[in-house]
Amino acid sequence: MVIELTPNEKRTLISLKKIQTAHPDKISADSGLKVEAAMQSVFMLEERGFVTVSEEIVITYSLTSEGVEYAASGLPERQIMSSITNAMPLDEIKKLVSPKLVGIALGWLKKKGWANIDQGVLLPAENGAPAKGSDELLIEKLAQAPAQDVDESVVKDLIKRNLVSANEEKIRTISITSEGVAVPDAELVVEDDIGQITSDHIRSGEWRGKTRNYNIHVKPQPVYGARIHPYQRLIDEMRQIFLEMGFTEIKGDIVQSSFWNFDALFQPQDHPAREMQDTFHLDSNITELPPVHKDIARMHECGGDLDSTGWGGKWSKDVAKTEVLRTHTTAVTIKYLSEHTEAPVKAFCIDRAYRRETIDPTHTPEFEQLEGVVMDVGMSFSNLLGCLTEFYHRMGFDNVRFRPAYFPYTEPSVEPEVYIEGMGWVELGGAGIFRKEVTDPLGIKHPVLAWGLGVSRVAMLKLGLKDLRELYQSDINWLRQEPVVSKMVQK
Secondary structure, three states, X not given: OOOOOOHHHHHHHHHHHHHOEEOHHHHHHHHOOOHXXXXXXXXXXXXXXXXXXXXXXXXXXXEOHHHHHHHHHOOHHXXXXXXXXXXXXXXXXXXXXXXXXXXXXXXXXXXXXXXXXXXXXXXXXXXXXXXXXXXXXXXXXXXXXXXXXXXXXXXXXXXXXXXXXXXXXXXXXXXXXXXXXXXXXXXXXXXXXXXXOOHHHHHHOOOOOOEOOOOOOOOOOXXXXXXXXXXXXXXXXXXXXXXXXXXXXXXXXXXXXXXXXXXXXXXXXXOHHHOOXXXXXXXXXXXXXXXXXXXXXXXXXXXXXXXXXXXXXXXXXXHHHEEEEOOOOHHHHHHHHHHOXXXXXXXXXXXXXXXXXXXXXXXXXXXXXXXXXXXXXOOOHHHHHHHHHHHHHHOOOOOEEEXXXXXXXXXXXXXXXXXXXXXXXXXXXXEEEEOHHHHHHHOOOOOXXXXXXXXXXXXXXXXXXXXXXXXXXXXXXXXXXXXXXXXXXXX
């Protein structure tokens, strides 16, 4: 059986046949190869079973610059003990040595039992300055040369004091196996070859008469091209669906006034959603409210001109002026509607919202939300269900249903659900028709269909994830392996 080896592998094996066991630098010197090339050959030979590689971590200890300084002048505690003979106030000691040195030494003087401190006076131990301790002896030793064999309990404290540093080195030992020894010398003849063909070889014609060995059985390294993040790809897919359905995409500020985030949506000013556990409140306020705030105030207090009682009480401008990180992108869509009151309007916003959530597999403090509104003559509840069903079907969910729900600013309200094999029905958001208490103050005369869908939850189902946090982690292996085409969970 012919053994196919590269020229470098042959040179490395020839060296190991002579020296049996060696470190990489020895093999490099004997074979004439650079250390990196020699080790590459060693690992290839190891795969064939011709050599073995053992590794050992060796720790070498040496003095830091501060350690070198104290090796010459003594540790701070030793310097102080050498400077005094009797009890002495700390203020006096600071005149003999630097205040910084005193600050470092005091704790170690007490810990070593060399002195005590009583009412600002340093009291040396009765037996005077002690003999050099193990830490001082080790510093003297390391001042001569770095060492490996040291007392770990002693060096540990010196490392904490930043007087000694530890340098870890991986020592490799390569040994030839019986299989390597058995390789016939005739098969280790190094031919006149070119390791890497360059343009100089081609121009000079040096490549003629030489060989170039290739191992056609080695699998090439995978090549990963640039790609869009799977989560961003799904967001783009959702955006494209609504654009194809004739919607206009809108954007808005992350920081919103409580007026647009809550009041314009007919949420009472004492609603629990405004409390700190749900909302990120900012230490700032807007200066002016839009003119429509007067109509919204009347709607909150008494129901305006509708057959509604409102929420009662006194509506506060100051509360409405406080700024928050938007808790939903509905703040963007309701503001857009206030500026586009003539039918028809078809708009959506896909962007990030913020809430004070405890991080777990299904909740994060910031998340993407897909908001949408349709305002037109004769819009009905069935139009809303049909629009959402169409969206989810285009996203690849075949089975869609709607469950009755409650939201402060829509009536009737529903929660769309999709059926996932192995999981059952999964809720993906909320939807409904804006109450007249929301639309009437804005001057909107036609029904408004509205929905807010959880983008990240859809992404989890489409990408087969069980933890929402995986969408935001930079796991390069997952990003490389995730198919460009979304894999479907349901059948």
